[in-house]
Structures are given as C-alpha cells and as structure tokens.
Amino acid sequence: xxxxxxxxxxxxxxxxxxxxxxxxxxxxxxxxxxxxxxxxxxxxxxxxxxxxxxxxxxxxxxxxxxxxxxxxxxxxxxxxxxxxxxxxxxxxxxxxxxxxxxxxxxxxxxxxxxxxxxxxxxxxxxxxxxxxxxxxxxxxxxxxxxxxxxxxxxxxxxxxxxxxxxxxxxxxxxxxxxxxxxxxxxxxxxxxxxxxxx
Amino acid sequence: xxxxxxxxxxxxxxxxxxxxxxxxxxxxxxxxxxxxxxxxxxxxxxxxxxxxxxxxxxxxxxxxxxxxxxxxxxxxxxxxxxxxxxxxxxxxxxxxxxxxxxxxxxxxxxxxxxxxxxxxxxxxxxxxxxxxxxxxxxxxxxxxxxxxxxxxxxxxxxxxxxxxxxxxxxxxxxxxxxxxxxxxxxxxxxxxxxxxxxxxxxxxxxxxxxxxxxxxxxxxxxxxxxxxxxxxxxxxxxxxxxxxxxxxxxxxxxxxxxxxxxxxxxxxxxxxxxxxxxxxxxxxxxxxxxxxxxxxxxxxxxxxxxxxxxxxxxxxxxxxxxxxxxxxxxxxxxxxxxxxxxxxxxxxxxxxxxxxxxxxxxxxxxxxxxxxxxxxxxxxx
Numbered sequence: 001x002x003x004x005x006x007x008x009x010x011x012x013x014x015x016x017x018x019x020x021x022x023x024x025x026x027x028x029x030x031x032x033x034x035x036x037x038x039x040x041x042x043x044x045x046x047x048x049x050x051x052x053x054x055x056x057x058x059x060x061x062x063x064x065x066x067x068x069x070x071x072x073x074x075x076x077x078x079x080x081x082x083x084x085x086x087x088x089x090x091x092x093x094x095x096x097x098x099x100x101x102x103x104x105x106x107x108x109x110x111x112x113x114x115x116x117x118x119x120x121x122x123x124x125x126x127x128x129x130x131x132x133x134x135x136x137x138x139x140x141x142x143x144x145x146x147x148x149x150x151x152x153x154x155x156x157x158x159x160x161x162x163x164x165x166x167x168x169x170x171x172x173x174x175x176x177x178x179x180x181x182x183x184x185x186x187x188x189x190x191x192x193x194x195x196x197x198x
Numbered sequence: 199x200x201x202x203x204x205x206x207x208x209x210x211x212x213x214x215x216x217x218x219x220x221x222x223x224x225x226x227x228x229x230x231x232x233x234x235x236x237x238x239x240x241x242x243x244x245x246x247x248x249x250x251x252x253x254x255x256x257x258x259x260x261x262x263x264x265x266x267x268x269x270x271x272x273x274x275x276x277x278x279x280x281x282x283x284x285x286x287x288x289x290x291x292x293x294x295x296x297x298x299x300x301x302x303x304x305x306x307x308x309x310x311x312x313x314x315x316x317x318x319x320x321x322x323x324x325x326x327x328x329x330x331x332x333x334x335x336x337x338x339x340x341x342x343x344x345x346x347x348x349x350x351x352x353x354x355x356x357x358x359x360x361x362x363x364x365x366x367x368x369x370x371x372x373x374x375x376x377x378x379x380x381x382x383x384x385x386x387x388x389x390x391x392x393x394x395x396x397x398x399x400x401x402x403x404x405x406x407x408x409x410x411x412x413x414x415x416x417x418x419x420x421x422x423x424x425x426x427x428x429x430x431x432x433x434x435x436x437x438x439x440x441x442x443x444x445x446x447x448x449x450x451x452x453x454x455x456x457x458x459x460x461x462x463x464x465x466x467x468x469x470x471x472x473x474x475x476x477x478x479x480x481x482x483x484x485x486x487x488x489x490x491x492x493x494x495x496x497x498x499x500x501x502x503x504x505x506x507x508x509x510x511x512x513x514x515x516x517x518x519x520x521x522x523x524x525x526x527x528x529x530x531x532x533x534x535x536x537x538x539x540x541x542x543x544x545x546x547x548x549x550x551x552x553x554x555x556x557x558x559x560x561x562x563x564x565x566x567x568x569x570x571x572x573x574x575x576x577x578x579x
Contacts, residue, residue: 041539047560050543054511054564057571061530061542071534 003178114148233302238286251350418466430550
C-alpha cells in the first residue's frame with residue numbers, strides 16, 4: 001500500500017460509505033473494503049482500470065467524475081475521496097463544491113508543486129519541472145492544475161471550505177514507506193492530504 | 199476445442215398445471231411447458247444458483263453438449279462451464295427456453311390443448327413480463343428461494359431488468375449485458391422489417407403453415423436483417439470488406455457474390471432449420487413492447503427501479519448500435535439515483551451487439567470477480 005494511501009486510509013472511520021473519484025485500479029477502495037469494512041463506490045474513466053476494479057469485486061462505475069457525481073443527492077456518502085486527481089481536473093472549484101455537497105466529509109490529496117526540487121529545477125535549469133510525483137513533460141502532462149500546499153490554503157479561503165485535518169508527507173525510496181513533514185512542509189513535502197468540510 | 203471439458207447436459211421439461219395462466223395481454227394459456235437445462239450442482243445452502251436468460255433466438259442449451267457426437271456446444275459455452283467465468287464447479291446454473299419460443303417451451307408452434315393443430319397466430323401475445331413470471335415458477339419448482347445472480351444479454355438482459363424489479367427478494371445480483379430499458383424506434387423498425395419479410399412470404403399463410411411448406415424465404419431474410427444489426431460498420435469492414443466469395447467470379451453479374459452476401463445468406467439458410475417463423479414474430483413483438491419505464495415507473499426510469507434490491511453489474515459494448523452504451527448508461531443512472539449498488543463498464547469492441555457472445559477475457563474476468571464477491575457476501579451472512 002502506497003504511503004500516501006495508508007495515511008489517507010487511517011482517517012476513514014470503519015463501516016462508512018465512501019465515494020472514490022478517479023479511483024484508478026481500486027487499490028485504496030480495496031484496502032478500505034477489506035480492512036475498514038467500508039461500503040465503496042468508485043468512479044473511473046478508463047475501461048481497463050474499471051475492469052480491474054470489478055474483477056476485485058469492487059463496485060465501480062465507468063464514467064467522467066465531473067458528470068457522474070451530479071447524479072448523487074446531498075450527503076450521499078460519509079466520505080468523498082479525490083486522491084491524486086485534483087491536479088488533473090478542469091474545473092477544480094466546481095468539483096470541490098460537488099464533493100462537499102455529496103459527501104459529509106471530503107478528502108483531497110495532490111502532489112506539492114512547491115517542493116524544493118521543483119523550485120530548484122525552474123530556478124536553476126529554467127525548464128518546466130519534472131519530478132517523481134509529476135513525471136511528465138509540459139507537452140504530455142495530464143496534470144493541468146499544478147498547485148502548492150500554500151495554494152490549497154488560499155483556495156480554501158476563496159471557495160469557503162474548512163480544512164479539518166492535514167498531512168504533508170514525503171514518501172521514501174520504497175513507495176510504501178515515508179514520513180510526515182512538519183518543518184516547512186510547503187518546501188519539503190511532496191504530497192499534501194487534506195480532510196475538508198463545509 | 200477440448201471435448202473433455204464439455205459437460206454432457208440433458209434438456210428437461212417443467213409443466214405449469216394451472217387451469218389458466220393469465221398473461222399480461224389479458225388472455226390466458228393452459229398447459230405451459232418450459233424446457234430447461236441445468237449445469238453444475240445446487241449446494242446444500244441453495245445459495246449458488248445462477249439463472250441465465252437467453253436472447254431472441256437462443257434456447258435452454260446455454261452450455262455443454264448433448265452427447266459425445268455433438269459437435270456444437272451451447273450458445274454461451276465460452277462463459278459457462280467447469281473453471282470458466284460462470285464456473286459450474288462452484289455454481290448451479292439454470293437456463294430455460296422462453297415462453298413463446300420454439301425450442302421445447304410452449305409457443306406458437308406447440309399443439310393447442312384439445313386440438314390437433316399448432317396455435318399459430320392463435321397464440322396469445324406474450325411479453326417479457328410473462329416470460330419472467332414463467333421462469334419464476336421454474337425457480338420455485340427447483341425449490342430455490344434466492345438466486346445468486348440473474349444474467350443475460352440483449353433480450354435476455356431485458357428479462358434480467360424485469361426480474362430485478364418484479365422479484366427483488368429472489369435475487370442477490372443482476373448482470374444485464376448489452377441491453378435496454380425499452381426498444382428504440384430504430385430497434386422496432388428493424389424488427390418490423392424482419393416481421394414483414396416473414397408475413398409477406400406466401401408460405402406464411404397467416405401463420406398456418408405445414409412443416410413441409412414453411413415460410414423459409416421470409417424467415418431467412420428476417421434473420422439476415424437481424425445479423426446486420428448484430429454486427430457493426432467496423433466489424434463488417436474487418437470481416438468482409440468488399441471481398442468476393444469466389445475470386446474467379448466475373449463482375450457485373452447477379453451470380454457473383456460479395457462475401458458479406460454469402461455470409462448473410464448462409465446465416466439465413468442455417469436459421470430456418472432450427473427456428474419457427476411464428477415464434478420469431480411473437481418474440482420480436484415482445485421485445486418491441488418491452489418498456490420497463492412505462493410499466494414499472496409510469497414513464498420514469500428512476501421510479502421503475504424503486505423495488506429493486508439487487509447488486510448490479512451493467513455491461514455495454516462500444517460498437518453496439520442496436521442497444522448503444524447510452525441506453526446502458528440510462529439504466530446505470532436510474533440505479534444510481536435509487537442508491538443501488540451498481541458497477542458499469544463499457545467494453546471497447548469492434549464486434550457490435552454480438553460481442554457479448556464472443557470469447558472475451560475482459561468480460562470473463564469481470565463476471566468472475568463480481569460473482570465471487572456476491573457469493574462471498576452471501577456466505578458471510
């Protein structure tokens with residue numbers, strides 16, 4: 001289990017209902033189902049990934065998260081999870097508002113564009129940064145909304161949601177290891193994980 | 199094909215002895231017989247039964263062979279059998295021929311009670327609902343209180359949807375494949391052209407034909423039309439293109455044949471040896487009249503699933519133009535709005551509507567995983 005997912009999973013209360021948006025191959029949902037007995041629903045756009053989820057016995061729908069979420073009524077889920085997906089969303093404000101409507105709580109995580117290595121690449125090399133967390137070139141990146149931990153805080157104020165819980169993390173060499181970054185997180189953490197609510 | 203793996207199966211018959219079994223159209227039938235086959239074993243808890251529902255021209259012979267000389271296994275043998283996605287080492291599988299069919303169940307070709315001739319067009323109009331009500335009686339007869347899953351594609355998928363709202367307490371899960379909540383004008387149009395091909399065959403004779411003088415021409419054209427709708431533009435390009443059947447054929451004559459023409463003609467001719475023309479008329483009409491929304495939701499797709507309880511896996515195919523993905527998504531949308539547990543996948547395929555009958559690892563793995571997960575849960579409880 002990836003370190004960021006482990007932290008995220010530790011925040012979920014056992015037995016809750018969870019909507020995983022952009023759930024990929026369903027690793028997190030599978031873990032939550034097995035270990036926390038959650039009732040899971042996933043939405044994923046890629047056929048291959050949806051098929052892998054269904055093979056694992058997960059309840060997952062193929063579709064566009066921005067459209068599929070509109071079908072759910074208010075407070076349908078205990079948690080809405082947007083894990084490593086925000087940076088690929090065309091309309092983050094619209095989607096964040098939707099997950100706060102559909103979920104009693106929401107959890108959002110994303111790679112931190114303020115990390116020192118990224119800052120140095122731009123400063124020293126003068127080129128668009130490419131990192132382990134954001135491994136694409138400017139011309140083929142699906143990550144169209146790179147943001148820093150600081151940006152997210154400002155975003156919260158602008159949109160008007162509260163940050164209940166946060167963890168700035170830096171995974172180790174092995175993806176399942178890592179540590180929480182307390183000192184200058186916006187400079188030294190590679191990921192941010194947030195529990196938010198209205 | 200590995201013949202060793204093919205299971206020998208036997209067609210069985212179940213009779214409904216009601217004096218009158220009233221149909222949705224208001225008319226009634228007596229002495230209904232239903233042909234069915236079973237595969238695998240029902241376990242002691244009776245919680246491993248899966249009901250398979252066949253499409254327009256299918257039958258109870260979903261898998262296996264009748265004897266060792268039998269060359270052709272059942273119509274969904276790629277899916278059902280020992281070690282396969284619907285694993286008969288684990289599950290008990292049941293498949294029956296639909297009411298109105300011609301493969302052992304009561305239909306227009308059956309002899310009318312007390313008469314010496316077949317029903318023909320005196321057979322009452324049957325609906326998807328009637329087919330499902332009869333299947334329910336068979337499940338009662340087999341003393342199964344709750345099916346683990348109900349699944350089928352196309353017209354079989356319509357029956358799955360009907361099952362899910364009519365008998366929600368009798369099923370844990372539903373797997374409707376390449377299907378729709380109601381026939382579109384396009385589907386009705388194709389069916390009507392196919393029916394007219396039959397009824398304009400002089401041998402049809404208002405449905406009163408003998409086995410020696412059947413409306414074979416009309417039925418084979420009807421089948422050819424059907425086959426076009428089961429394929430796709432892309433699959434026909436890949437399969438036939440503009441290739442000629444015989445390279446030596448001289449062009450610009452009516453005798454030479456494109457491969458696609460030969461294929462359709464062959465399919466048509468093969469079909470008339472096994473299918474009854476009147477059955478074709480009745481079943482296509484049942485498909486056209488099917489409207490889950492109107493019947494169960496007063497026109498609202500969401501309301502039509504108010505009673506449903508099953509866990510759903512909905513499957514569509516990208517190149518299916520008979521029941522396109524948008525129609526499966528409408529089902530998914532209605533299920534979601536009822537807060538039902540639903541999974542959905544659109545399988546990328548070039549093979550049109552017929553794709554669900556072809557060997558496909560993606561479908562196999564999904565169905566296998568889905569069933570395992572549903573079964574595990576019933577075992578826990």
